[in-house]
Amino acid sequence: xxxxxxxxxxxxxxxxxxxxxxxxxxxxxxxxxxxxxxxxxxxxxxxxxxxxxxxxxxxxxxxxxxxxxxxxxxxxxxxxxxxxxxxxxxxxxxxxxxxxxxxxxxxxxxxxxxxxxxxxxxxxxxxxxxxxxxxxxxxxxxxxxxxxxxxxxxxxxxxxxxxxxxxxxxxxxxxxxxxxxxxxxxxxxxxxxxxxxxxxxxxxxxxxxxxxxxxxxxxxxxxxxxxxxxxxxxxxxxxxxxxxxxxxxxxxxxxxxxxxxxxxxxxxxxxxxxxxxxxxxxxxxxxxxxxxxxxxxxxxxxxxxxx
Numbered sequence: 150x151x152x153x154x155x156x157x158x159x160x161x162x163x164x165x166x167x168x169x170x171x172x173x174x175x176x177x178x179x180x181x182x183x184x185x186x187x188x189x190x191x192x193x194x195x196x197x198x199x200x201x202x203x204x205x206x207x208x209x210x211x212x213x214x215x216x217x218x219x220x221x222x223x224x225x226x227x228x229x230x231x232x233x234x235x236x237x238x239x240x241x242x243x244x245x246x247x248x249x250x251x252x253x254x255x256x257x258x259x260x261x262x263x264x265x266x267x268x269x270x271x272x273x274x275x276x277x278x279x280x281x282x283x284x285x286x287x288x289x290x291x292x293x294x295x296x297x298x299x300x301x302x303x304x305x306x307x308x309x310x311x312x313x314x315x316x317x318x319x320x321x322x323x324x325x326x327x328x329x330x331x332x333x334x335x336x337x338x339x340x341x342x343x344x345x346x347x348x349x350x351x352x353x354x355x356x357x358x359x360x361x362x363x364x365x366x367x368x369x370x371x372x373x374x375x376x377x378x379x380x381x382x383x384x385x386x387x388x389x390x391x392x393x394x395x396x397x398x399x400x401x402x403x404x405x406x407x408x409x410x411x412x413x414x415x416x417x418x419x420x421x422x423x424x425x426x427x428x429x430x431x432x433x434x435x436x437x438x439x440x441x442x443x444x445x446x447x448x449x450x451x452x453x454x455x456x
Contacts, residue, residue: 150320150321150324150371150374150375150387150388150390150394151238151242151320151387151388152237152238152239152241152242152248152251152386152387152388153238153385153386153387153388154237154238154239154242155237155238155239156237156238156241156251156386156387157236157237157386158235158236158237158238158240158241158247158250158251158254158386159250159254160232160233160235160250162250162253162254162257162269162271162272163232163249163250163253163271163272163273163274164271164272164273164274165231165232165273165274165275166273166274166275166276166279166280166302232246232247232250234247235247235250235251238251238386238387242320245305245308245323246274246305248320248323248324249272249274249303249305249323249327251386251387252323252324252327252328253272253301253327253331254386255370255374255385255386255387256327256328256331256370257269257270257331258384258385258386259369259370259373259374260331260335260370262379262381263369263373263444264335264444266338267335267338268299268338270299270300270301270331270334271300271301272300272301272302272303272327272330273300273301273302273303274303274304274305275288275302275303275304276288276304276306277304279302279304281295281297281298281300281302282295282297282298282299282300283295283296283297283298286302288304288306288307290302291307291310292304292307292326292327292329292330293330294330294331294333294334294337296333296337296342299334299337301327301330301331301333301334303326303327303330307326308322308323308326311323311326311401311404311405314404314405314409314410314413315400315403315404315409316397316400316401316403316404317396317397317400317401318397319393319394319397319398319400320394320397321371321390321394321395321397321398321401322397322398322400322401323401324371324398325367325371325398325401325402325435326401328366328367328368328370328371329363329364329366329367330363331366331367331370332362332363332364332365332366332367333359333363335366335444336359336362336363336366341359341362341450342359344356344358344359344450345359345360345424349424350421350422350423350424351420351421351422351423352420352421352423352426352427352455353455354423354424355450356423356424356425357407357423357424357425357426357430357455358449358450358452358455359449360424360425360426360431361425361426361430361431361434361449361455361456362434362447362448362449362450364402364426364431364434364435364438365434365435365437365438365444365446365447365449366438366444366447367398367435367438368398368434368435368436368437368438368439368440369438369439369441369442369443369444369447370438371390371395371398371438371439372438372439372440372441372442373442374387374390375387375388375389375390377389378442395439398435399432399435399436402428402431402432402435403428403431403432404428405425405428405431406425406426406427406428406429406430406431407420407422407423407424407425407426407427408420408423408427408428409427409428426455429456430455430456433455433456434447434449434455434456
């Protein structure tokens with residue numbers, strides 16, 4: 150996807166998490182480094198595993214209001230980082246941290262208009278190590294959402310790793326990451342995120358259903374990101390989506406499938422240990438969200454066949 154060059158970015162929706170050594174906090178699971186840590190953490194954490202506890206469990210929200218208005222920023226700069234170079238869509242098209250800023254703006258613009266109960270969440274852009282409400286994490290974790298402080302955490306160097314895993318390097322492959330993590334925020338607000346911990350492994354586990362729903366929510370956002378389906382083109386900060394860009398998002402979904410990662414890292418596929426779903430499942434649910442544009446079609450918990 151391409152940002153409109155003159156679109157204004159709202160940097161108040163992100164902050165810098167800095168780097169360096171951190172201290173544990175929030176009683177969450179500590180995150181270690183090393184090759185073994187990378188393998189375990191990629192399988193458990195990539196694209197939305199959480200470091201600590203989650204909110205209570207409830208049935209998925211089924212009533213959505215698509216008649217709202219766009220989210221507006223406060224005008225404040227990022228809390229502790231310098232995002233002063235992220236002013237316009239042209240900057241988002243050039244710089245990866247600005248791309249994250251613009252994506253956060255677009256995702257939250259959609260969810261604020263789609264669901265009256267949506268509450269904005271900040272994204273923390275960090276490098277190396279970051280303290281979170283769920284504990285201390287490092288870049289090896291990959292992007293994640295912490296339900297205890299209701300923030301998304303991203304080290305943009307992960308996008309290089311994503312390319313090495315097989316994604317095509319396109320902008321929508323990277324934006325899909327952000328859209329997925331905000332899908333977890335929606336789940337947290339809905340009260341369903343805890344199902345991932347209650348049933349943490351297996352091809353039809355609660356964990357897999359949680360991750361596939363977040364993929365679907367990312368697809369729903371993409372469906373509405375340029376505003377054309379709702380007649381809100383003037384409010385959107387993104388240009389119309391192309392078929393090639395959708396293929397870019399699908400390349401990322403394929404790259405982070407449990408079967409793809411397991412085959413690469415251990416030479417065999419073990420579905421009983423899946424936490425996020427296969428490449429085909431992740432692509433299927435992203436496309437379900439994109440093709441329908443309807444969050445109500447993302448109820449993976451009721452699906453007899455996950456694809």
